Amino acid sequence: MPAAPAAPAVPSYEVRAVAGIPEVRPGDDLAALIAAAEPGLRDGDVLLVTSKIVSKAEGRIVRADSREEAIDAETVRVVARRGALRIVENRQGLVMAAAGVDASNTEPGTVLLLPEDPDASAAAIRAALRELLGVDVGVVVTDTFGRPWRTGLTDVAIGSAGVRVLDDLRGGTDDRGNPLSATIVATADELAAAGDLVKGKAAGLPVAVVRGLAHVLGEGSAAADLVRAPADDMFRLGTSEAVREAVTQRRTVRAFTDEPVDPGAVRRAVAAAVTAPAPHHTTPWRFVLLESPRSRLELLDAMRDAWVEDLRRDGKSEESIAKRVRRGDVLRKAPYLVVPCMVTDGAHDYGHARRDAAEREMFVVAMGAGVQNFLVALAGERLGSAWVSSTMFCRDVVRKVLGLPQGWDPMGAVAVGHAAAAPPERPARSAEGFIEVR
Numbered sequence: 001m002p003a004a005p006a007a008p009a010v011p012s013y014e015v016r017a018v019a020g021i022p023e024v025r026p027g028d029d030l031a032a033l034i035a036a037a038e039p040g041l042r043d044g045d046v047l048l049v050t051s052k053i054v055s056k057a058e059g060r061i062v063r064a065d066s067r068e069e070a071i072d073a074e075t076v077r078v079v080a081r082r083g084a085l086r087i088v089e090n091r092q093g094l095v096m097a098a099a100g101v102d103a104s105n106t107e108p109g110t111v112l113l114l115p116e117d118p119d120a121s122a123a124a125i126r127a128a129l130r131e132l133l134g135v136d137v138g139v140v141v142t143d144t145f146g147r148p149w150r151t152g153l154t155d156v157a158i159g160s161a162g163v164r165v166l167d168d169l170r171g172g173t174d175d176r177g178n179p180l181s182a183t184i185v186a187t188a189d190e191l192a193a194a195g196d197l198v199k200g201k202a203a204g205l206p207v208a209v210v211r212g213l214a215h216v217l218g219e220g221s222a223a224a225d226l227v228r229a230p231a232d233d234m235f236r237l238g239t240s241e242a243v244r245e246a247v248t249q250r251r252t253v254r255a256f257t258d259e260p261v262d263p264g265a266v267r268r269a270v271a272a273a274v275t276a277p278a279p280h281h282t283t284p285w286r287f288v289l290l291e292s293p294r295s296r297l298e299l300l301d302a303m304r305d306a307w308v309e310d311l312r313r314d315g316k317s318e319e320s321i322a323k324r325v326r327r328g329d330v331l332r333k334a335p336y337l338v339v340p341c342m343v344t345d346g347a348h349d350y351g352h353a354r355r356d357a358a359e360r361e362m363f364v365v366a367m368g369a370g371v372q373n374f375l376v377a378l379a380g381e382r383l384g385s386a387w388v389s390s391t392m393f394c395r396d397v398v399r400k401v402l403g404l405p406q407g408w409d410p411m412g413a414v415a416v417g418h419a420a421a422a423p424p425e426r427p428a429r430s431a432e433g434f435i436e437v438r
Contacts, residue, residue: 013212017198017205024206026059031128034207041129044214046138048195050206051114051158052102054121054141060113067103070111074099080238087238092118093227094158096145115141118159119222126161138163138217142192148235155196157188157223164218165225187216188223250376251426253384254330256417261336261383263291266416269377273340276369279362282346285370288402288410290337295402299339300332302401306394330386334415339391339398340374341408342367367411374414384419387412 020037064070077089090099100114115121118141126139141159165188169180195208290296311321378385391398391410398410
């Protein structure tokens with residue numbers, strides 16, 4: 001009788017801590033200390049090394065009167081702040097609590113900083129172990145992170161050498177033949193988390209070995225590849241920080257690409273606009289969306305003709321008129337136009353010039369608040385915009401062309417589209433120049 005076919009091998013791996021690593025001090029040869037602990041390394045193993053001992057060996061211990069000062073020095077960008085807790089981007093490009101500054105297991109009055117270049121640290125350890133032990137292993141430098149949407153901490157990879165940190169499955173299929181279009185596995189982070197289960201935080205076991213996963217070894221990638229690019233980061237800021245940042249990111253954009261504008265994005269921006277404050281519990285905002293090229297062209301041609309007529313009445317030369325009219329190109333070249341209009345149906349009539357003027361000003365201020373909300377919301381949708389005053393100078397023309405009620409006052413026009421280029425940096429303004437305290 002023929003022998004039964006052998007059962008397919010069931011994937012498995014083992015992970016174990018390495019005992020015997022002494023207290024690490026600045027200047028120590030970390031690879032030599034690991035080799036002396038007789039870790040029993042074999043080709044294809046992955047060595048997981050806690051960043052704290054890498055930092056100590058590299059002398060990343062600094063004197064600091066307070067941990068907060070050290071965090072300030074290591075911070076490139078504040079992502080979110082809640083009381084004393086800060087989530088920041090640090091010098092290594094990692095987004096994490098307290099910039100990775102650690103005040104535990106170090107002398108009083110000192111703090112530990114993360115390795116200057118964790119990928120380079122991993123590469124140095126790997127090369128030294130090859131020399132000392134004659135083995136080809138992968139090395140991952142790990143650190144402890146919290147995670148958005150998840151409670152609790154876990155270890156992740158902040159440095160790597162000889163390990164394919166990402167397993168990109170896009171373009172393949174699952175076992176049912178369905179295409180995989182978004183699956184990228186963070187292999188190095190999975191290894192780091194596995195090692196954390198045996199290393200422990202206070203057991204004096206800062207190094208672990210994973211065996212049985214030789215297929216994850218490979219060249220050409222580094223832990224820095226795990227950091228999401230800013231353009232792909234949908235949650236770059238905390239909630240309150242995002243609200244403040246959104247206001248400053250609202251910039252006037254005057255050149256757009258040909259990419260179509262999502263009408264749904266504009267409608268979401270209108271929904272944000274109409275949350276603005278308004279007098280007497282009224283709703284003074286109306287937004288006319290010019291979504292067809294024909295409607296935009298008819299309006300802009302009529303506005304141009306009215307403007308030319310005004311300029312000729314002012315005695316301007318034809319050359320001057322042509323130059324001024326070209327200022328309207330920002331509207332003509334935009335792929336989408338919005339005409340915000342003010343209605344004052346709920347205004348009080350006092351029969352008194354001063355009070356009636358103030359009443360209208362209240363509605364104008366509310367209209368400005370609504371338009372600002374609209375522009376900020378467009379920026380949140382990654383759409384550029386330019387608020388141009390043109391329609392305010394020919395309201396009758398605008399109402400006639402667009403078929404608007406007589407009581408709708410056009411308050412400019414907003415050009416909307418995808419910015420052709422990033423707007424130039426705007427110098428920061430100090431609030432002090434705009435404040436008077438009494």
